[in-house]
Amino acid sequence: MNNEETKVANKYLTFVLATEEYAVDILRVQEIKGWNKPTPIPNTPEYLCGVINLRGTIVPIIDLRLRFGLERLPYGQMTVIVVVRVNSGNKERIMGIVVDAVSDVYDINEAEVKPTPEFGSVINIEFVKGLANVSEKMIIILEIDALLNSDELAILEQTVH
Amino acid sequence: MTEVRQLFFEESFENLDMMESSLLDLEIGAVDKELINTIFRAAHSIKGGAGIFKFEHVINFAHTVETLLDELRNDQHIVTQHLIDLLLRGVDTLRALLKALQTGQEYKTDAVLACQQEFTALLITPLTPAAEHAHPHAPSEETPPPVTELLPVAWHIRFKPYPRLLQTGNDPINLFRALDALGELQICADSSQLPELADLDFQNCYLSWDLLLIGAVDKAAITEIFEWVEGDCDLELIPLDKDSLAETRATMNKAIEANLAKQLQAVKKPEVSELPAPPETPPRLSAIPIVNEVQEKPAHNEHLSSHINEASSIRVGIDKIDALINIVGELVITQSMLDQVGEDFSVARLEQLRSGLAQLERNTRELQESVMRIRMLPISYSFNRFPRLVHDLSTQLGKKVEIKLSGEQTELDKTVLEKMSDPLVHLVRNALDHGIELPEQRRAAGKPETGLLKLHAFHQGGNIMIQISDDGAGFNLERIHQKAVEKGLLHPEENPSTEQLYEFIFHPGFSTAQQVSDLSGRGVGMDVVRRNIRDLGGTIEIKSEIGKGSRFSIRLPLTLAILDGQLVRVGNRIYILSLLSIIESLRIQPSLLSVLAGKAEVYRVRDEYIPILRLYALFNIIPSTTQLEQGILVIVEGEGQKIGLFVDELLSQQQIVIKSLETNYKQIHGISGATILGDGSVALILDVAGLIRQFYSSNRVHTFSELSVGAMT
Numbered sequence: 045m046n047n048e049e050t051k052v053a054n055k056y057l058t059f060v061l062a063t064e065e066y067a068v069d070i071l072r073v074q075e076i077k078g079w080n081k082p083t084p085i086p087n088t089p090e091y092l093c094g095v096i097n098l099r100g101t102i103v104p105i106i107d108l109r110l111r112f113g114l115e116r117l118p119y120g121q122m123t124v125i126v127v128v129r130v131n132s133g134n135k136e137r138i139m140g141i142v143v144d145a146v147s148d149v150y151d152i153n154e155a156e157v158k159p160t161p162e163f164g165s166v167i168n169i170e171f172v173k174g175l176a177n178v179s180e181k182m183i184i185i186l187e188i189d190a191l192l193n194s195d196e197l198a199i200l201e202q203t204v205h
Numbered sequence: 206m207t208e209v210r211q212l213f214f215e216e217s218f219e220n221l222d223m224m225e226s227s228l229l230d231l232e233i234g235a236v237d238k239e240l241i242n243t244i245f246r247a248a249h250s251i252k253g254g255a256g257i258f259k260f261e262h263v264i265n266f267a268h269t270v271e272t273l274l275d276e277l278r279n280d281q282h283i284v285t286q287h288l289i290d291l292l293l294r295g296v297d298t299l300r301a302l303l304k305a306l307q308t309g310q311e312y313k314t315d316a317v318l319a320c321q322q323e324f325t326a327l328l329i330t331p332l333t334p335a336a337e338h339a340h341p342h343a344p345s346e347e348t349p350p351p352v353t354e355l356l357p358v359a360w361h362i363r364f365k366p367y368p369r370l371l372q373t374g375n376d377p378i379n380l381f382r383a384l385d386a387l388g389e390l391q392i393c394a395d396s397s398q399l400p401e402l403a404d405l406d407f408q409n410c411y412l413s414w415d416l417l418l419i420g421a422v423d424k425a426a427i428t429e430i431f432e433w434v435e436g437d438c439d440l441e442l443i444p445l446d447k448d449s450l451a452e453t454r455a456t457m458n459k460a461i462e463a464n465l466a467k468q469l470q471a472v473k474k475p476e477v478s479e480l481p482a483p484p485e486t487p488p489r490l491s492a493i494p495i496v497n498e499v500q501e502k503p504a505h506n507e508h509l510s511s512h513i514n515e516a517s518s519i520r521v522g523i524d525k526i527d528a529l530i531n532i533v534g535e536l537v538i539t540q541s542m543l544d545q546v547g548e549d550f551s552v553a554r555l556e557q558l559r560s561g562l563a564q565l566e567r568n569t570r571e572l573q574e575s576v577m578r579i580r581m582l583p584i585s586y587s588f589n590r591f592p593r594l595v596h597d598l599s600t601q602l603g604k605k606v607e608i609k610l611s612g613e614q615t616e617l618d619k620t621v622l623e624k625m626s627d628p629l630v631h632l633v634r635n636a637l638d639h640g641i642e643l644p645e646q647r648r649a650a651g652k653p654e655t656g657l658l659k660l661h662a663f664h665q666g667g668n669i670m671i672q673i674s675d676d677g678a679g680f681n682l683e684r685i686h687q688k689a690v691e692k693g694l695l696h697p698e699e700n701p702s703t704e705q706l707y708e709f710i711f712h713p714g715f716s717t718a719q720q721v722s723d724l725s726g727r728g729v730g731m732d733v734v735r736r737n738i739r740d741l742g743g744t745i746e747i748k749s750e751i752g753k754g755s756r757f758s759i760r761l762p763l764t765l766a767i768l769d770g771q772l773v774r775v776g777n778r779i780y781i782l783s784l785l786s787i788i789e790s791l792r793i794q795p796s797l798l799s800v801l802a803g804k805a806e807v808y809r810v811r812d813e814y815i816p817i818l819r820l821y822a823l824f825n826i827i828p829s830t831t832q833l834e835q836g837i838l839v840i841v842e843g844e845g846q847k848i849g850l851f852v853d854e855l856l857s858q859q860q861i862v863i864k865s866l867e868t869n870y871k872q873i874h875g876i877s878g879a880t881i882l883g884d885g886s887v888a889l890i891l892d893v894a895g896l897i898r899q900f901y902s903s904n905r906v907h908t909f910s911e912l913s914v915g916a917m918t
Contacts, residue, residue, distance in 0.1 A: 083887040084778070085873060086824030095870065097881045104870040137869045197870075 053151040058183055059126060059143040062114050066143075067150070067176070067185045072128050074138060076146055079123035089196050093142065098127065105140040106192065117144065130192040139192050150183070152176045157185060170194075213254045214307045215518065220247035221300050222589060228292050229592045231284055236277065244292075245274045251299065262317055263302055269324045270295045281329050291323060293593070357444035359388075360427060361453050362416040366438040368409035375434050377414065383430045388420025393457045396464065415457055419450070519619060521579050529575045536568045577766065578616070584662045584671070585613035587626050591633055591660060598637045605644055605655040606637060612662035617669045620765050621741055625671070628734040632673045632757050633658065635730070640677030640755060650752060652676065668743075669763055674756035680749040682706050688715065707747040711735045741765065742785050766863055770880070770890065772856035773839065776826045779888045780852075781861060781880060786893040788840045788847065790855055793833045808838060808849055815840055818900045819851045823875070829853040843894030850896070863890065875899050 056067035082094030082105045091110035095102045105125060110116060117123075125140040157174035171191040176183050224247045227240050252267035270292070276282055298320045305312035362384075366377065384390050393415040400411065418427070424442060431440055445453060543561045546554055588610050599606040617625075641647075641656035648654055661672040682703065689695035689709045709715055713732040738745050742762045749755035762768075762785075769784040789810075797809040806817040817838065821828035830836055830853060838849040861880040866873060866889075877892035 081886070083879075083889065084826075085876070085889065086826065088873075095866065095879060095887050097885055097887050100864070100881065102864050102866055102869060102879045102887060139869060 053153040056150050056152050056183075056185065057126070058147040058150060059124070060145045060147050061108055061112065061143055065147055065181060065183050066108075067152070067183045068126070068128060068188050070149060072130075072188055074127045074129055077125050077127060077140075079119050079121070079125065079142075081119075092196060096125075096140065098138070098140075101138065103127065103138050103140055104197075105142060106197070107142040109142070109144070111191075128188055128192070131189050132193050137192075139197075141192075150176075150178045152178065152183070152185070210258060211518075213258065214303060217251045217254060217303050218300070220250050221296050221303075223247050225293065225296050225593055226589055228289055228296070229596055231289055233284055233286055233289070236280060236284060238278065241274060241278050245271060245278060248274060251303075260306055262312075262314065263299065263306070266295075266299060266302065266317060266321050269321050269328075270299070272328055273324055276329055282327075288327070291327070293596075294320060295324065358419070358421060358447055359445040359450045359453075360416075360418040360422060360424075361443040361445050361449075362418060362427065363413075363441035363443070364416060364431075364438060365413040365440075366410045366434065368406075368411065370410045370434060370437045372408055373434075373437055375437065377410070377412075380430055380434065381414075381416070384416065384418055384427070387422045387426055387430075388418050391417040391419070391454070391457060393417075393460050394464065395460070415460070417450075417453060417457055519580070519582070525575065525578055529572075529579070532568060532572045532575055536565075536572060539564045539568050577618075577763075580619050580766075581616035581763075582619050582622055583614045583616050584622065584669075585610075587622055587629060588613050588660055588662070591629075594630065594633060595637065595658060598634065602637065603643060604637065604641055606641055607655050607657055609657065609659045610661075611659070615662040615664060615669060617761065617763060618765055621669075621761055621763075624737060624741055625759075625761065628737045628759075629660075629671070629673070631730050631734050633660075636673060636675040636677065636755075640675040640679075642678055664763075665760075669761045671759040671761070672756055673759075674754060676754040679751040679753055679755045680707070680710070680747070681751060685709055707749075710747065711745075742768070742783070767860055768863060768890075769858065770861040771839075771858050772888070773837075773850075773852040774829075774854040774856055775820050775824070775852050776828045778824075778826060779856065779882070780820070781888050781890045782839065782841060782850075782893065783890070784858065786841045786843060788842055790837055790839045793836070793838050795834055798833065806833075810840065813847070815847050815849045816900070817849045817851055818896065821851075823896070823900065841893045843892075843897050846897050848893075848897050848900065850891075861888075861890070 055070040057070045057073050058065050058067045060066075077098075080096050082096045084094040085092065085104075091107050093105040093107050095104050097103075107116070119142070122145070124143055124146055126143055126146065127138060127140045130137045130139055157176050159174055160169050160172045161175075171187050171194070173185040173187040176185060224244050227244045227247075231237060231240055248267050248271045252264055252271060255263035255267060273282075273292070277284070277288075282288060298317055302312055302317055304310075364377070364380075366375075370377070381390065381392060395413045395415065396411070398411045398413070399405070405411075424444075427442060431438075434440075539561065543558070543565065546558050546561055550558070591610070592608055595606055595608045636658055641658065642650070644654040647656065657676045659672070659674045661674070663670050685706045686695065686701075689706070689712075690697050692712075692715065694709060694712065694715075695701065711731050711734075715731070735745055738759055738761070742765070744760045746758045746760075747755065748758070770781040771784055771787060773780050773782060791810070793808065798806065799809070799814075800806050807814040808817055809815075817833070819831075821831070828836075833851060836851055836853050837855055838851055839855070840847060840849050842848075863878045864880055866876065866879050875892055875895045876889050877895070878890045879887050880890060882888050
């Protein structure tokens with residue numbers, strides 16, 4: 045569903061991480077849930093908190109703060125997990141991302157999305173689809189597929205045994 | 206359409222299997238009408254199905270085969286070995302052809318034609334071209350008798366559907382496509398009844414059509430197409446001759462032009478242009494010859510089908526579904542009962558709650574079992590290919606072999622079944638190649654010339670047993686002994702037990718065959734067979750008596766989705782080990798512990814030295830204790846290697862349902878999956894073989910096995 049050609053405004057869910065506000069396509073968001081202590085997976089990077097049981101399926105949880113190299117916030121009652129659907133090659137994976145707080149839902153017109161300048165955020169430019177201004181605020185629109193298929197999360201299966 | 210295609214392929218493969226097994230049942234010399242009819246019907250269904258999709262090669266080939274079968278049926282041929290072999294080859298060719306079509310690959314037309322040529326050569330009656338070509342809708346037997354009456358040059362069809370037409374699932378465009386196949390079709394839509402967009406009910410059909418079908422078409426063919434919409438429309442069929450055709454055409458063209466002009470006007474109004482087109486066939490389409498649509502479609506299908514192929518389907522017996530529905534019904538009853546108890550709960554109703562919960566537990570277990578049974582397939586799916594294999598191999602080897610199958614209805618998990626296929630083929634080949642002797646040798650040994658190969662499957666406890674036995678030569682223990690010594694696997698003076706000797710058969714590169722044939726004997730295989738079986742959590746055993754025969758018994762778990770697990774604790778984490786992989790668990794006595802090269806720890810258990818893997822160190826977690834004597838050593842085995850896992854504590858044993866980590870994440874070394882514990886949290890299942898590999902590669906201790914052997918002698 046790439047609506048790149050259409051001029052219809054897309055709805056985005058925004059959330060806060062440290063001082064910045066990030067947005068993901070709301071159609072990719074499956075649900076928003078509270079903190080459940082995940083089961084850690086040995087020998088994985090720190091940002092992968094582990095896996096949780098989401099109604100019978102095993103879902104990995106990624107702490108976006110740690111993924112972007114920000115300092116860790118203690119998990120607790122206020123921690124929010126945004127469960128998103130990620131396109132990974134030919135299959136769809138469900139993953140949870142830990143964010144500081146969910147902020148709002150905005151209509152953002154495709155035309156209003158500006159290309160990312162070389163600098164401007166703590167995160168790698170390839171994970172950013174663009175920037176948008178909504179009521180004087182700058183919002184970073186995330187390229188969720190690129191972000192959640194990078195590094196350790198890549199689907200690459202090592203066939204060497 | 207892709208689904209229908211998929212269904213066609215599945216059915217065709219089933220038909221081919223049926224043809225094959227029936228062919229093998231045919232007796233030389235006799236003509237079993239029933240059997241031949243079965244084969245004929247199967248071939249005919251394939252031909253009919255292929256006709257719908259216009260698979261020309263399949264149609265032609267199946268037609269040729271069918272013709273030969275028809276002659277056979279009419280006693281024009283007698284059944285010879287040659288004939289059976291040819292028909293079997295025909296089945297193979299068709300299968301390859303269909304496989305290629307299914308996966309969208311190229312196939313060798315030459316090979317198909319060459320095989321077809323062989324069939325044609327045998328035919329007594331000259332081959333008539335496959336009748337279906339022109340009429341994909343009518344199978345040959347029902348082809349209408351040749352029409353002698355004069356057909357009109359064209360038909361004027363007035364098709365005025367009632368508004369409810371679309372609700373019955375009919376789409377006029379499909380009708381038009383079918384009509385288009387009969388002749389040149391000109392369509393004029395009448396959109397005058399179309400209401401304003403605001404009043405438009407998208408479930409209704411407001412359009413009606415005037416169709417002009419040019420070509421000498423039988424009236425029956427047209428009514429057949431409209432058969433499904435009969436009662437949902439006004440239909441008028443007017444035969445036209447040359448003059449009236451020209452007239453009707455002119456009126457229709459005018460109508461189309463008028464239509465177009467109206468629409469052009471509509472498009473000019475800007476607010477209308479943004480609106481989505483009405484869900485019916487847009488009137489604009491009426492002017493365009495429908496052929497374009499039809500041509501685009503198959504290309505699209507081709508593309509789609511390659512994706513669909515990956516998802517395999519399963520056929521489930523209706524009784525299983527019924528059982529499932531029954532249980533779900535009971536579950537609903539239990540739920541409402543518990544609901545009631547919970548509504549105004551008092552201690553007095555505790556007993557009721559208890560019985561409700563007990564019922565819930567029973568329902569849940571039954572539900573789980575029923576759902577599992579859906580994945581179960583009878584082993585005949587795998588067994589049924591063996592008669593053919595044995596037929597081909599015995600001919601090739603010059604041996605006489607009879608195969609007997611029993612317990613084909615025994616069910617096992619689809620995945621297990623698929624993974625067992627290759628090992629079974631290997632064992633059957635071995636039995637034919639090495640086990641059963643040549644007819645002369647058998648006669649000399651006082652045995653009947655025809656060897657007997659038995660495949661038997663049955664349930665035993667929670668396991669399934671598959672036995673492959675032959676009455677051949679059996680294993681020559683002396684030769685195995687000799688060979689093991691030659692290969693340096695055995696000390697010449699040692700006197701191993703029979704079981705230990707059989708163990709060598711599974712050793713990679715071990716073969717006692719004097720000659721290497723292209724079937725077996727190269728010593729690759731048996732180790733792979735055992736590894737496959739072990740991967741499935743099963744075991745294989747050999748029983749053999751020299752001169753009398755041998756028997757392989759394979760024991761497999763019923764399903765892969767559930768396993769008996771042992772929960773272990775390391776620090777504050779819980780991991781699960783498969784009970785099958787655990788040999789024993791023990792407390793460590795410091796006196797039996799030794800440290801090699803100041804680093805690698807080994808523990809002596811009876812005569813063996815077992816390397817110790819500290820799980821907490823490998824997983825980088827903080828354990829309750831790092832003192833070996835305070836924890837537990839769980840000795841596990843994976844891929845023939847033993848290792849001691851050092852954990853803090855053993856917890857309970859329970860049946861666990863395996864969940865995949867790969868669905869949403871990826872494969873992880875040392876972890877085979879995950880499960881959900883009673884409290885809803887996730888626990889990881891350890892992959893013993895993976896852990897052992899990881900342990901050796903990270904420690905670079907290759908010498909453990911050598912060291913332990915050294916310590917033994």
